[in-house]
Amino acid sequence: MSARDDILARVRAGVGKGDADARRAAALARLQAGQSGPQPTLTGDLVERFCAKAESLASTVARVDGYAAVPAHVAEWLSARQLPLQAVTALDVAGLDWAEAGLSCHSGVAVDADPVGISGCFCAIAETGTLMLLSGPATPASVSLLPETHIALVPAARVVATMEDAFALLKAERGALPRAVNFVSGPSRTGDIEQTIVLGAHGPCRVHLIVIGENS
Structure with a gap:
């Protein structure tokens, strides 16, 4: 022994x-x-509920018809807030025409100097307005966690009702858990100091969600 x-x-x-x-x-x-234990019965459109819950958590939300419209929207959104038109993208969204929209992007692992991180997501959860992100070679976790601004692309068809549904989808499509599963519910926040909520304490201070297409 x-x-x-x-x-x-x-x-x-x-x-x-x-x-x-x-x-x-x-x-x-x-x-x-x-x-599984008891689950809530969600009524109404799941995408609309997801958007409303995400906004209640201090995320901003926009909807576009397709992926081709994403780069121009990102450039407009960043410019309106006087944020740099520079970003690191996860490899799963690197193929969009960012340069045509005037964005300077590189793909891969985020570093301290990256002001904006742009990622996709595995799925989104309507019950809580939460993103489910999986780590992997094409989706490094640093892209969504390190930059001050995180922009996530959310296919409407990937919005599920509950956390249990998200894990069931993960099991069905991937079989095994990846190295890390991260859940993003709005900007990073803390209330440790005088019980005052501060955004961006341990991660992005801004989260912008772009919902793409219609719910299937």
């Missing part, structure tokens, strides 16, 4: 958790059973 195994064995014994294999098997069986 290695020193690591010896330490973990003593920890398990100390907390009364001896049979790790049996507990792991029970947890996997429960996950595979697909059991």
Whole structure:
């Protein structure tokens, strides 16, 4: 037995958790059973609800007909707020014609100097106005977390009702979890100092969502 195994064995014994294999098997069986607790019944259009909930969380939201309209909208939105027309894009959205709209973009991992990050999303959750983002070679998490401004492209057809629906879609399409799953519900915020809400404390201080197309 290695020193690591010896330490973990003593920890398990100390907390009364001896049979790790049996507990792991029970947890996997429960996950595979697909059991879930009560879920709300959402009425009305899911995309409209998502947009309303996202705006209530201090995100700004716009809707466009298709991906071709996205670069011009981004340039207009940034210019209206006197923000730099420079951005880092995740690889899954790098193919749009950003230069034609007057934007200077590079793709890949974000760095401190990047003022704007533009990403797609795996799906969006209508119940809470939340984005579900998956990390991967084409979708580095830094693009949505490091720049002061995060712009996310949200296909209307990828808006689901609840968090449970989002995880079910992930399981159906990907099978296994990626290295990280990030949920974005508006700009970063904290109320640690005098219980005053401050945006941008641990991430973007602005989140702009561009909903593309109609709900299917």
